[in-house]
Amino acid sequence: MKSIFISGTAGSGKTLLSSKLHEYYTKNGAFAAILNLDPGVDNLPYTCDVDVRDYVDYVSIMQQYELGPNGAMIMANDLIASKIDEIQNQIDKVNPDYLIVDTPGQIELFAYRSSGRFVVENLSAEEKTSIFIFDGALITTPVNFVSIALLATSIRLRLNLPAINVLTKTDLIGDKLKNILEWSTNMRALENAIAKEADGDTFSLTTNILRGLNLGGFAQGLIPISNVTGDGFVNLEGALSRILNLGEEVED
Template sequence: MVNAIFVTGTAGSGKSLLTSRLMQWYRDTGAYPVTLNLDPGAVTLPYEPDIDVRNYIDIGTLMESYALGPNGALVMASDLVATKLDEIQEEVYEANPDYLIVDTPGQIELFAFRASGPYFVSNLQADNKATVFAFDGTLVSSPINFVSISLLASAVKLRLKTAQVNALTKRDLVIDRLKDILDWAASAQALESALNVEKDAEYSLLSKDLSRSMTRAGFAPGLVAVSSTTMNGLVNVAAALARTLNQGEDG
């Protein structure tokens, strides 16, 4: 049984490091995980991918062949990812892992908001699928930023149409704000109270309206705090994924 986990989030939120930690976690617990790097623009990674889209798509070649700049080549490469699904799927079949951990492109908009990303997620053959959205702890330490990233996480869930686990990354860097952030995720009232003391009244009101709309629609984030540096909280992320993927029976 293949469980596919798509690791998403904003650029710099720690997706690749979290991918490597999840791989190590599953390996240490006796499962057989395989990593898939789906970022054609990745220069270095904190792990050695078992399957790598860069074997099929080369940014430098696209820049030379089509006279594109780096950004244009990244957009084109992102669109080409969907055309390599069959080859990647064949590698997944050959590996036959328990867990396929997919490290998605650094620029979330290139994966979630263009056609190729949702197509890839929808058509990749796996028994169960889930998304991890990485809430960058250093970005969401203010209540207005928290609402903004929550809105993005909700949009990604709508686009990819998979069950989603929201992980607060870099918990070791925001330890002094950790309780507040987790309170905002768990309680609409706590978030509104924090927004009430924001200096910019206009954006505070807008943030409250957005927060209420997400709560009514069932998109309240709920966060599992994790540090990929200290490994603190990784067990909780794995447990949340287990519940999401197979009703809590890990393995």
């Protein structure tokens, strides 16, 4: 079994990408399953093969401990780690080729608390990788692009997994798509775009961050996809296969 953790900012399309990636693998003859790690989600566009809501009741936690929504979510996510053996047993019964892990909407609950790292390390799989979603609607300006790139690098550091950077909502950002893709591979072009937009202090801070990210190997480009049209999923699956299957792709 190979595991794919999907992370990104709230509203970036994690859950929809999980669903579409599951559809892609299924259509091409691979056995994929989805693990929902968000205890607070109400509705999902897919049928969960394994669902943490079966083990942790977010509403009951809020009532029992007299917590607000945020406090209950923190406790619920920490409790998930204590259920890891039960969750693993259910995954083993499903026994998919690919386990797609849909992480919580609030990225900080999963990536920055020790319970999230514990889940990543203790879910058993032959190979693991992560997809970080760059929300196309958020990164249409160069300063925002660098900000999200910094977050993506931070998440990679926290999860300690090989990472693939994906650009979503490509069908919504029009002419900005070309600029964003250029920024993701050409640091000089991104610096020039920042210089046109930012004042002195912002330019200095942003370019210093950018150079640090570049030295860390960030400038690998983004894989643009559309969850609506399906464009880009062949390229995404190829990138996943290079990590998970040593380059052997599923049949298309």
